[in-house]
Amino acid sequence: MEMEKALVFRNVSKKFPDFEVQIDSFELVRGSIMGLVGPNGAGKSTMIKMIMNLVHPDSGNISVLGRDYLKQEQQVKNLVGYVPEDGRIYEEVTANWVGQFVSHYYKTWDHDYFQALLQKFGLSGNKKVKQLSKGNKMKLSLSLALAHKPELLLLDEPTSGLDPVVRYDLLQELLEVIQDESRTILLSSHIIGDIEKVADYVCFLRQGKVVLYDDKESILEKYKRVQFKLADTGLINGFKDYFVQYNSEGIHFQGVTGKYSKELLPELQRRGVEDIKVSPLTLEEIMIVLSREAV
Amino acid sequence: MCKIALTLVWQLAWKDLYLQKKKLLWLMVTAGLIISILVSVNNIGFLPAILIFVFIGTYSFTIQTCFYEDKNNSLSFVRALPVSTVQIVAGRFLALAVVTVGALLIGCLALLAFQLINPSSLNWFRMGAYGVFAGLANLSFNCLVVFIYYRWGYTRMQYVYAVTFMTLFFGGMTVGTLLPGLPEVIAGISPLQILASAVIAAIAVLFFLWNASVKALNKLDLT
Amino acid sequence: MIINLSPQNPAPLYQQIVEQIKAKIIAGELKTHEPLPSIRQLAKEVTTSVITTKRAYEELEREGFIYTRAGMGSFVSTLDKEAQKKEALDKLTTRIHSALEDAMSLGVTPNEAAKAFQKVLKLMGGK
Numbered sequence: 001m002e003m004e005k006a007l008v009f010r011n012v013s014k015k016f017p018d019f020e021v022q023i024d025s026f027e028l029v030r031g032s033i034m035g036l037v038g039p040n041g042a043g044k045s046t047m048i049k050m051i052m053n054l055v056h057p058d059s060g061n062i063s064v065l066g067r068d069y070l071k072q073e074q075q076v077k078n079l080v081g082y083v084p085e086d087g088r089i090y091e092e093v094t095a096n097w098v099g100q101f102v103s104h105y106y107k108t109w110d111h112d113y114f115q116a117l118l119q120k121f122g123l124s125g126n127k128k129v130k131q132l133s134k135g136n137k138m139k140l141s142l143s144l145a146l147a148h149k150p151e152l153l154l155l156d157e158p159t160s161g162l163d164p165v166v167r168y169d170l171l172q173e174l175l176e177v178i179q180d181e182s183r184t185i186l187l188s189s190h191i192i193g194d195i196e197k198v199a200d201y202v203c204f205l206r207q208g209k210v211v212l213y214d215d216k217e218s219i220l221e222k223y224k225r226v227q228f229k230l231a232d233t234g235l236i237n238g239f240k241d242y243f244v245q246y247n248s249e250g251i252h253f254q255g256v257t258g259k260y261s262k263e264l265l266p267e268l269q270r271r272g273v274e275d276i277k278v279s280p281l282t283l284e285e286i287m288i289v290l291s292r293e294a295v
Numbered sequence: 296m297c298k299i300a301l302t303l304v305w306q307l308a309w310k311d312l313y314l315q316k317k318k319l320l321w322l323m324v325t326a327g328l329i330i331s332i333l334v335s336v337n338n339i340g341f342l343p344a345i346l347i348f349v350f351i352g353t354y355s356f357t358i359q360t361c362f363y364e365d366k367n368n369s370l371s372f373v374r375a376l377p378v379s380t381v382q383i384v385a386g387r388f389l390a391l392a393v394v395t396v397g398a399l400l401i402g403c404l405a406l407l408a409f410q411l412i413n414p415s416s417l418n419w420f421r422m423g424a425y426g427v428f429a430g431l432a433n434l435s436f437n438c439l440v441v442f443i444y445y446r447w448g449y450t451r452m453q454y455v456y457a458v459t460f461m462t463l464f465f466g467g468m469t470v471g472t473l474l475p476g477l478p479e480v481i482a483g484i485s486p487l488q489i490l491a492s493a494v495i496a497a498i499a500v501l502f503f504l505w506n507a508s509v510k511a512l513n514k515l516d517l518t
Numbered sequence: 519m520i521i522n523l524s525p526q527n528p529a530p531l532y533q534q535i536v537e538q539i540k541a542k543i544i545a546g547e548l549k550t551h552e553p554l555p556s557i558r559q560l561a562k563e564v565t566t567s568v569i570t571t572k573r574a575y576e577e578l579e580r581e582g583f584i585y586t587r588a589g590m591g592s593f594v595s596t597l598d599k600e601a602q603k604k605e606a607l608d609k610l611t612t613r614i615h616s617a618l619e620d621a622m623s624l625g626v627t628p629n630e631a632a633k634a635f636q637k638v639l640k641l642m643g644g645k
Contacts, residue, residue, distance in 0.1 A: 031568075032568065032569070033567060033568070045518075046518070049371075049517065049518065052374070052375050053374075054371050054374055054375065054516070054517040054518075055516045055517065055518060056513075056514065056516060073379070074377045074378070074379060075377075077375065077376065077377035078377040082375045084368075084371060084372075084375070086368070088367060088368040088369055088371055088372045089367070089369070089372060090310075090314055090363075090367055090369055090372070091363075091366075091367050092314055092363070093313070093314065097313075101306065101310055102376065104302065104303060104306045105303060105306075105376045105377055105378060106377065168565070171565060172562065172565060175558075175561055175562040175565065176562060178558060178568065179558050179559065179562065181558070193525075197565055197566060197567070198561075198565065198566065198567050199567055200567045200568050200569035201569075215569050216567060216569055216570070217530070217532060217569055217570060217573050220530060221530075279528065280528055280530065282525070
């Protein structure tokens with residue numbers, strides 16, 4: 001059962017002097033793309049680094065591709081491709097040299113694929129890393145992570161600092177990776193549009209905790225903006241439970257619900273509201289609403 | 296399996312050496328120049344000069360390596376590879392050992408050249424024993440610095456760096472007079488005894504530092 | 519397969535895919551028993567998530583436009599005329615609904631709307 005899961009977090013916690021990450025339960029099925037979103041400092045990066053055992057949890061278990069992240073650390077790292085947020089590569093050597101160095105550590109390293117990736121991303125293998133722009137460093141980092149054909153790809157803010165064309169190429173490459181149903185991708189991004197495009201699942205973190213976790217289509221279906229007119233302003237309190245955020249002006253009410261379903265409208269009508277209008281929200285709008293919601 | 300593990304350790308060490316290749320070369324040349332000037336002008340003994348050369352050479356390598364690793368955040372790059380912390384520390388220590396041996400060899404060559412120009416009778420066996428002793432002492436010291444770096448970070452390692460260099464700078468003038476007396480102090484000890492005690496002590500110290508470094512790395516959060 | 523997804527379109531992405539594949543089937547662009555790209559392949563072609571294309575195929579299958587053979591993929595169903603007609607009628611109803619909504623918000627009465635509808639029908643000459 002656990003083998004079908006690319007990632008499982010159980011009661012994982014980590015205290016820092018200034019904040020705390022507490023992930024009680026989190027799972028990621030194989031063959032899918034999960035987007036990790038949330039405001040800066042929500043713990044996205046920490047969560048990814050804990051999988052790589054770069055940051056050590058105080059307690060809890062993490063299972064990666066059915067293996068224990070700590071007891072089978074080497075095995076796990078062999079199967080995982082990690083792209084750190086700021087392209088942490090040796091600055092004084094060429095891209096080819098880094099590729100050569102990294103290739104020794106993976107049995108599955110594919111040199112031709114690495115070269116093909118460099119070419120595809122328009123990178124010259126003979127250029128020193130320090131001569132590369134931020135975006136190009138990210139592309140090199142991605143090429144290094146992809147070239148050993150990892151079963152799980154972890155990307156920490158891969159699209160930040162990239163122009164739209166490159167971002168599109170990168171997303172295409174990710175979709176190419178999951179053509180193989182056993183491969184899985186976890187990416188964090190604050191560019192929610194990218195996640196909205198390619199992610200199957202979305203996990204929203206806030207202040208070190210998972211506040212929303214579902215498949216993307218369900219999220220988009222459940223969260224809607226609802227507008228209506230109240231028969232009487234005194235009724236307003238009866239509707240608050242349905243909405244994560246709302247505002248009203250006299251008898252005009254507007255809110256965002258996280259419980260939208262076909263049954264919601266008749267229910268509202270029964271409570272005497274009229275002129276109900278329902279409009280869809282983008283993932284970005286949903287995230288903003290959730291970020292502002294009182295803790 | 297063991298062979299693969301060793302190759303990986305060597306790759307880690309080779310990476311450290313390769314990353315510093317230009318600086319190492321530059322360092323060797325300038326240090327060589329400064330020491331020959333010291334020898335000819337200040338009339339400092341030739342053996343202390345070689346020891347100073349080995350010490351400065353390896354020490355600078357250690358500092359530079361840690362500096363760049365800290366600056367590029369590349370410790371997390373290495374930690375993300377499928378290698379254990381045991382291998383990472385072993386790789387770093389191996390690189391230091393290679394640099395130490397390299398510096399000693401250069402010292403030997405210089406000594407040979409000096410002997411050719413200025414022949415005198417030298418007890419080569421005793422010299423060799425001193426060389427191994429100096430090399431191991433030097434290696435242990437550098438590994439200690441690396442341990443401090445893993446355990447307390449680069450910034451705090453710099454304090455150690457500053458203190459040692461100050462000592463070296465102010466003590467530099469007296470070293471010339473102190474060290475030539477040293478062989479006479481330990482003249483009674485046979486070269487074999489020196490060798491044996493140096494090797495045993497160094498193995499103990501290095502093993503301890505290796506262990507402590509691995510523990511420090513295992514605990515280190517690379518944020 | 520050429521499918522255009524528009525983020526500006528208020529219809530959900532999977533719905534947009536459903537509509538466009540339906541249109542292709544009805545127009546005969548996709549023939550009966552013709553294989554469709556796999557959900558992963560289609561996701562890559564239109565740069566969208568697998569869950570979206572999966573949802574679209576499920577919807578198409580539910581409505582009888584395609585059928586799925588385990589391990590082989592999805593294929594275009596034999597279209598029955600009745601289903602086609604029902605589909606067209608459904609579409610017409612949604613369009614009239616949104617057109618009416620627009621008109622009525624600007625003060626058009628139901629009576630006037632009905633008249634306008636009759637007029638358009640007459641203009642088309644009972645075709």
